[in-house]
Amino acid sequence: MLIVMSHNATTADIDAVVRTVNEMGLTAAPIPGRERTAIGVLGNQGYVDDSKILELTGVQQVIHVSKPYKLVSRDFHPENTIVDVRGVRVGQGCRPVVVAGPCAVESEEQIVKTALFVKQAGADMLRGGAFKPRTGPHTFQGLREEGLKLLAVAGRESGLPIVTEVMSPDSVGLVSEYADLLQVGARNMQNFDLLRELGRIRKPVLLKRGMSATVEEFLAAAEYILAEGNDQVILCERGIRTYETATRNTLDLAIVPLIKELSHLPIMVDPSHATGKRSLVPPMALAALVGGAQGVLVEVHPEPEKALSDGPQSLTFPGFGNLMEEVRRLTGFLGYV
Amino acid sequence: MLIVMSHNATTADIDAVVRTVNEMGLTAAPIPGRERTAIGVLGNQGYVDDSKILELTGVQQVIHVSKPYKLVSRDFHPENTIVDVRGVRVGQGCRPVVVAGPCAVESEEQIVKTALFVKQAGADMLRGGAFKPRTGPHTFQGLREEGLKLLAVAGRESGLPIVTEVMSPDSVGLVSEYADLLQVGARNMQNFDLLRELGRIRKPVLLKRGMSATVEEFLAAAEYILAEGNDQVILCERGIRTYETATRNTLDLAIVPLIKELSHLPIMVDPSHATGKRSLVPPMALAALVGGAQGVLVEVHPEPEKALSDGPQSLTFPGFGNLMEEVRRLTGFLGYV
Amino acid sequence: MLIVMSHNATTADIDAVVRTVNEMGLTAAPIPGRERTAIGVLGNQGYVDDSKILELTGVQQVIHVSKPYKLVSRDFHPENTIVDVRGVRVGQGCRPVVVAGPCAVESEEQIVKTALFVKQAGADMLRGGAFKPRTGPHTFQGLREEGLKLLAVAGRESGLPIVTEVMSPDSVGLVSEYADLLQVGARNMQNFDLLRELGRIRKPVLLKRGMSATVEEFLAAAEYILAEGNDQVILCERGIRTYETATRNTLDLAIVPLIKELSHLPIMVDPSHATGKRSLVPPMALAALVGGAQGVLVEVHPEPEKALSDGPQSLTFPGFGNLMEEVRRLTGFLGYV
Amino acid sequence: MLIVMSHNATTADIDAVVRTVNEMGLTAAPIPGRERTAIGVLGNQGYVDDSKILELTGVQQVIHVSKPYKLVSRDFHPENTIVDVRGVRVGQGCRPVVVAGPCAVESEEQIVKTALFVKQAGADMLRGGAFKPRTGPHTFQGLREEGLKLLAVAGRESGLPIVTEVMSPDSVGLVSEYADLLQVGARNMQNFDLLRELGRIRKPVLLKRGMSATVEEFLAAAEYILAEGNDQVILCERGIRTYETATRNTLDLAIVPLIKELSHLPIMVDPSHATGKRSLVPPMALAALVGGAQGVLVEVHPEPEKALSDGPQSLTFPGFGNLMEEVRRLTGFLGYV
Known part of the structure; x- marks a missing residue:
């Protein structure tokens, strides 16, 4: 109500x-x-x-509300929310941002090198996973706290805000010591205890859409965070699971303008997880920006062929440099300075 | 082989x-x-x-080929195919085209009025359905041959080439007397007798992706047409069926750059059927062009609220006029003149 | 209305x-x-x-009807329809039937041998494809009219009614000379010209559910046949396309009791196409019968490893013999004699 | 390895x-x-x-293993695992079990009354949710610890073992004080911290398949529990998310025999969540048993029309009584005593 x-x-x-x-x-x-x-x-x-x-x-x-959300709804909050990630502003009217970095933090050299490169190429934030959700228990699960410390080093050296995933309520405290933007991964979009815990902190949250979440469920998940008092939430479309296996997931770009009608929260797009294929990342990143996304997340790795996870979808340094050139031209065309 | x-x-x-x-x-x-x-x-x-x-x-x-297609494959035919629709060229390197018109031909006034308007606004071809595939037999099935004749009138008055759907092998002859580009609808993507018949004519074909067709099946369907001798085929992504019901279908934009890697055939996008919602059509049309599509199909109706089919996804005249403004600016930015 | x-x-x-x-x-x-x-x-x-x-x-x-179907609906026709296939009765209250045979007719020896075996094991009808819809044009497309003739031979020798697929309106006449039950394949469920043509003949039709058809679309497709005057239609669930690739399709068994609530038409199940895996066919055939299906279609081949199509999902002769034993016990348990 | x-x-x-x-x-x-x-x-x-x-x-x-699981695999552990839930044995060769009860615990009267009824009707365990995962934060979230206490009362009065959901790692201790079988819901199938925590306790776990989980991901999730030392895991198919909305989910029954080939763990089926419709629950429960499931979970409520959640899919007491009659006859037919 x-x-x-x-x-x-x-x-x-x-x-x-x-x-x-x-x-x-x-x-x-x-x-x-x-x-x-x-x-x-x-x-x-x-x-x-x-x-x-x-x-x-x-x-x-x-x-009287029939939707499972209210605080996130534009009906009840017509003004756009601008999320501030350590000085980087994300939302309607702001220049779209680029978040870049490797899937997983693997070593100090890897993450610092990447941070310095993406910063110099024009990225706005650094992403990198320290806690990695993996399908099975017998593969690399991330460097965990050690990874967070390396992210902090890379953040300091590059000056970029840090985006990293948090997987459980009891590690929210630890991760928020290091991260400027706490990411909820697709598998945890309906981990309600985690969402509630993130609603109680004073740091922004990047909420990824669940693998088979409807738009309504996606917004209702964000509602859990806002209901606890934290309205600094950025939504992120990252592809949904469909019958099509030619791409890793199916990028559902049409929900970007749809969500901007329904909600005041900013929405970004992750073309790396959505497509799973390096060559498709740049065209889909640009399409996302024209379609109205307020930012993109792209995976970049110094040596994608040696990456411990998600190598095939990671851009190389030259590939990312080229994409940033195009992003700059396109955001200029779209009227941002 | x-x-x-x-x-x-x-x-x-x-x-x-x-x-x-x-x-x-x-x-x-x-x-x-x-x-x-x-x-x-x-x-x-x-x-x-x-x-x-x-x-x-x-x-x-x-x-030795393991894929179910070969003639459509870029491996075996590296040069891009340019399809010529009565003087309008579609394909890599050509200015992206805009095909516009109502879902169904309803009356001479409706189709001629629309043709003249979309022509003046800058459209390259006129679309309109004379034979309409409908879920059930008790709804409007199109004006059939009468509709084809009205399309011909609208084509003459506007000078635009005509795109219209053909639903069965035995009407290919009739439809090709009137149409410049024969459309195969999503439901008929694997109507193999129809595809073979279209392979035997000398007019270009617009092949829409089936509702749950994989990229491989889509290309294999085109292969049926090429195998009979007609290589003037334009592919068209129009959204796929997924669990998400917030949009009519899920626009699978990432297959545009993917198909351009796999095939030499041009590919267009239909954001009207993909989204089913008027307000989402312009952002997805523009996203498609940035993502590499060689054209877009959009539904336009003089009075969408009175349309016999697909009203909610049809642009109004002013809406289409605005979209064409943006398309012109964007194609200019992308380097087309 | x-x-x-x-x-x-x-x-x-x-x-x-x-x-x-x-x-x-x-x-x-x-x-x-x-x-x-x-x-x-x-x-x-x-x-x-x-x-x-x-x-x-x-x-x-x-x-005033809002559903896209009416004639197939139980609301308007509460009595169950019993379809008579050359003396074999299919429908509520009748003993569930077993339709068996190879995916494709390959030779006289193959089809006659199979017909005699499945007859002796207790099957009620013989299935076999003469016209085969295939993803690409470069694979075996069936023996066509020659296949129909071989089916006729096998039908005569075994005494079994013949079930075979018809793919286009203009071959309905030819196929109905040989077939006792004309099958519409999943790819053609919305080939409306074909459905209309089948509505005009006086032979029963087996309508398979489209790969991504909803229950409503499935019933509306049957409505096309009934609307032309042929009410001898058997529906057939054969698995739908989902994200899951561990099985060929996803058998949607729950629609069997659902369709029996909504419609008076009989419904059968094809566990061979639904699962694509030989070992899953018997348990799903039995589950279908307990779930209320009025029959099952199973693929049987004398040498599945040499089959020109669908070998991995075809039962061997001994496998089919065992299944028939279990079917007999189960239908006895369910009260059929 | x-x-x-x-x-x-x-x-x-x-x-x-x-x-x-x-x-x-x-x-x-x-x-x-x-x-x-x-x-x-x-x-x-x-x-x-x-x-x-x-x-x-x-x-x-x-x-060298390429699958993301190993301990759950039948290759490496050919013998069937039998899970013992306070004396009720679940697994290959055991009589299939019936777990029954309301979606959510609502009051002492409701849960005790249901427990006594389902016990008398022949159920083997009592289910009831104390912690409820809900799409949005503004609906009933369960009675939480109070609900656990009421379950304990109902368990004592009926003598039935208790099955209830646990939603976060830090409530595993609390829930395991009351539950005999701890349920992981579909939304938490890849909540890896929760799975690991459950691997460290000495109570059996009921792992429900995620809404869009593949069979491989499902087994890999179970692997997280076994890898920590707890092999008392029962898998549960509860329907997957597909394009079809005629039923709440799509019951994927074919994975029951498939999982029995791949794994030694028992598998049960939840036809209530799979179908979402009361009338479809009995036929699908029986189909599951014939298809090889080692048990079924069904929702039963004394007054489904007043249930705080999942009313439309809950059986009434008479409906459950009838189902139990049929289950008894069928398990007898299948050779269990």
Whole structure:
């Protein structure tokens, strides 16, 4: 349920609504906007009797929600959210960003070398996995805390903000000591305890779409984070699982403009995981930007043929350099400076 | 099986190979290239003993094919195919084209009005369905031959080449009297008798990807047309069926650059059927062009709210006018004049 | 639209309704039932004004249909349809049938030998492909008319009715000279011209579900056949295309009881194409029968390792013999004699 | 990598192999069998040089594994695993079991009443969710610890073992105090930290297949549990996500016999989540048993129309009673007593 306050409702009006909602055994989450404040009501099971609320001063409208999300919805929060990742701004109206780096952190040399190269080529953030979710237990699972430390070194040397994955609620604290943007991988999009924990920190979150998640489920997953108080969430389309095996996944680019209609959160695209094939990454990265994505994540490795994971989809340094040239020209054409 | 002739093989050499293949009970299809001629061998079931062929003069190599296609493959035909639709050239290096018009031809006024408008806005061809494949028998099935005649009127008045669907082998003759580019719809991508019949005419064919066709099956379907002698085939990605219902289909844009690696045939994109939602058509049309598509098909209707089919995905006239503005700017940016 | 007549409506009443519908430019299709007659109205585009009909004598109710099918629906035809294939009855209440034979007819010896074996093991009909739809044009396409003749020989020698595929409208005449049950393959489920042609003959049709057809599309495809006057249609689930590649397709067994709720037509299951793996065929054939299927189609080949198509999913003779033993025990357990 | 010891290898031989593997920086996991011992080698990244191992006494063969699983594989552990859930045995050769109960624990009355009824009707275990994974945060999330306590009451009163879901690593301790069989839900199938934690406890685990998990990923997820030392794992097919929306998911029954070929672990089927529709549950439950499943999970609720979740797929008490009658007859027919 969402309570929309009138334009000239006072703070006291809002407090009174919050109090009433709480007395009903529910939780009130005020959502201040430029024009007016809305108050999300959480915790109800099914329909809530709104008569007590409608008679309070300053209440303009009560909207009963049927979607499994509300805080992430543009209906209830028309202004675009801009996420700030250690000074790099992501969202509608901002220059689209490029996040680059290897799938996994493998060694200090590998990650520092990559960081310096992608920084010089124009990337905005450094990505690299320290905790790696792998299909089976008998393959490389990441350098874990050691990987986080190497990312910190690479971040310091290059000056780039760090993006890395967090896989469980109890490592959120550890990862947030090192990361500037905490990534939730596709397999964990509905790991609700993890999402709730990320809602309680004060760092931005990059939420990847689950392998077979609908748009509705994707937005509802983000809702878990916002519902706990963290609205610094960037969504990321990374391909979905379909019958087609010619590419690793099927890049579902049409949801980029769709999500921009439905939600105020920024959305990025990961063409590396979406296609799984190096040669398809640059055209899909550019297509994503023209399609309205507010950034792209691309995998880059100094020696893709030796990568411990995802080699075939990683760009080489020269390949990434060329892509950045094209990205620069295209974002210029699109009117960003 | 494919027989690759040496650079300086003579016509007599080629004839001798063809004769030998025929004597083996198989069919030889010479594929002349700029550098050398290749000879496709059709009709074999499983492995063919190539010893007799290898000893002939001018034979450089015999390649045993495991893919279900060969003539459409870039391996065997490295040069890009340019398809000529009554003077409009489609293919690598040509300016990307825009095919526009209503889902179905409904009346003379509707189709002529649309033709004149899209022509003036810059479209290259007119599309419109006279024979409509519909899920059930109790809905509008198209004006059929009457629709073809109205398309002809609209084509004459606007000067635009006509694109329209053909649904069965025995109407290929009729439709090709009116159409400049014969469309095979998604449901008929594996209607092999229809494909064979289209291989025997001398008009270009627009082959849409089946709803759940793999890239391999898509190319193999085109192979049926080429195998009968017609190499004027344009492929068209129009979205695939996946679990996601937020859009009508899932636009699989990554296969555009993939198919350009695998095949010499041009590929276009239909963002209208792929998304099913008017607001998503312009961003996906532009994304398709940046991703390398050699054209887009978009549905335009003078009054989408009254359309007999596909209203929600049809652009209005002003919407199409705006899209054409953006297409012109983008193709300019991409270096086409 | 469906017009439901009252229990005691006379033939004259029905004729008057048919006349009125025809005068409105639509087609009336009377559907006689045990209790009352219903009259399907075909050919309307969108809503039809029913005031003229409601005032006629004997009209009880007019139902406006939103589903793309009506004649196949149990709502409008509650009694089960029993399809009679040259004396073999298929449908609710009949003993489930077993249709067996090779994927493709390859030689007289192969098909006659198989026919005699499966007959002796207890099969009810013989299947075998003469016209084979194949992904690419360079593989075995069936023996065509020669194959039909061999099927006829095998049918005579074994006494089994013949089931074989028809791929295009213009071969319906030829195939129906030889076949007792004409099969529409998955790729042609929405070949509407073929379906219409099959609606005009007086032989039963086996309609296979399309590779990515929904239940609604499947029933609407059958509606095309019934709408032309042929209600002798058996549906067949044969697996759908999903992301899972461990089996050839994904057997969607739950639609068997679902379709029995929605439609009066009999439904069979093809576990051979659904799984693509010999060892999975017997357990899925038995599961289909317990799940309510009115028959199963299984591929049997004297030497699967030499089969020109679908060898890996074909049962050997001993394998089929064992399956028939289990089928007999199970149908006995289920109460059939 | 898997090291197969010869039939007459001694304990000392095995110890020497384990030592050598450890010295190579890898982990050795001996897998004793009736005939011989195998030793799984975990922790390698890519190919391992096996020369040192091959020269040790008692080593018969070294198998380099390409699959992401090994301990769950029948190749390496041919004997069937029988899982013991507080005296109820699940696995090949045992009478198939029925697990029944509501989707969520809602009140003491609801769960105790259901427990007593399903026990009396013949169920083997009681299921009920205390922690509920829900798409959005604004719906009922389960009674949590309170729900576990109510399950304990119902378990005591009925004498049935308790099956309930655990959603995060840090609640494994709590849930295992109350549950006899800990369920991992579809959304958590690749929550690797949770799987590892479950590998360290001494209670059996019910692992549900992920919504879009392949058979290989499903088995590899189970491998995480076995790799930590817990081999008491029951797999559960619960339907996969496909394009078809006529049922909630698509029941992929063919993987039941497939998984029995590939793995020694028992597999059960959940027809309630697979179909989402009450009327389809009984036929699919019976089909699962004939197809080889070692048990079924069905949702039962005293008043499905008032259920806080999954009402439409829950059986009523009379409906469950009827199903149990049929299950008893069928398991008798299948030879179980």
